[in-house]
Amino acid sequence: QVQLVESGGGLVQAGGSLRLSCVASGSIFSLYAMGWYRQAPGKQRELVAVITRGGSANEVDSVKGRFTSSRDNAKNTVYLQMNSLKPEDTAVYYCNAVPQFNYWGQGTQVTVSS
Numbered sequence: 076q077v078q079l080v081e082s083g084g085g086l087v088q089a090g091g092s093l094r095l096s097c098v099a100s101g102s103i104f105s106l107y108a109m110g111w112y113r114q115a116p117g118k119q120r121e122l123v124a125v126i127t128r129g130g131s132a133n134e135v136d137s138v139k140g141r142f143t144s145s146r147d148n149a150k151n152t153v154y155l156q157m158n159s160l161k162p163e164d165t166a167v168y169y170c171n172a173v174p175q176f177n178y179w180g181q182g183t184q185v186t187v188s189s
Contacts (some may be wrong), residue, residue, distance in 0.1 A: 076100060076176045081170055084183030087160055095155040095183060097170030104151045106174035111144060111155045114182075115166040125173050126153060138164075160187045 083095040099109065107128045114120040124134045126144040134142050141159045146152065153170055167182040 076177065078178035078179065079103070079170055080177060081168060081183040084168060084185045086186045086188065088188050089095050089161055091187070092156070092158045093160065093185060095157065095168055095185075097153045097155075097180075099113045099151050099153065099170065099172075101151055102134075102156065102176050103181050104148075104153075104175060107174075109144075109146065110173040111142075111145070111153075112163075112171060112175075113166035113185075114169070115163075116164075120169070122173070124155060137160075157173045157185070160185075162187045162189050 076099045078184045080098045082091060087093055108125055110122050111124040112120050112122050120156050123138050124142055124144040126146050130145045130146060145154045145155045165187050169179055169182040
């Protein structure tokens with residue numbers, strides 16, 4: 076049974092913060108690096124952050140310094156702390172393995188107003 080359950084999205088003003096959570100099935104979580112992906116309307120899904128099995132994190136330049144990923148192995152959970160949010164961060168955010176598994180959860184909507 077594959078489970079990828081994202082939560083924590085919402086509507087915030089520019090400059091605000093959100094903390095996203097993703098609970099993943101144990102096999103995916105323990106065997107692969109995990110990533111945060113996002114998809115804005117009319118655009119392709121893009122990988123924005125990665126955290127390895129050992130907890131090393133990296134982010135793409137557009138979010139570096141604002142987004143930080145982390146993980147709690149005991150809870151099979153990865154997090155994305157999002158600070159200084161911008162309207163261009165508006166998207167549906169998903170978690171998945173890196174490389175991606177052929178299954179996607181529902182995602183969680185992040186909307187940043189001007």
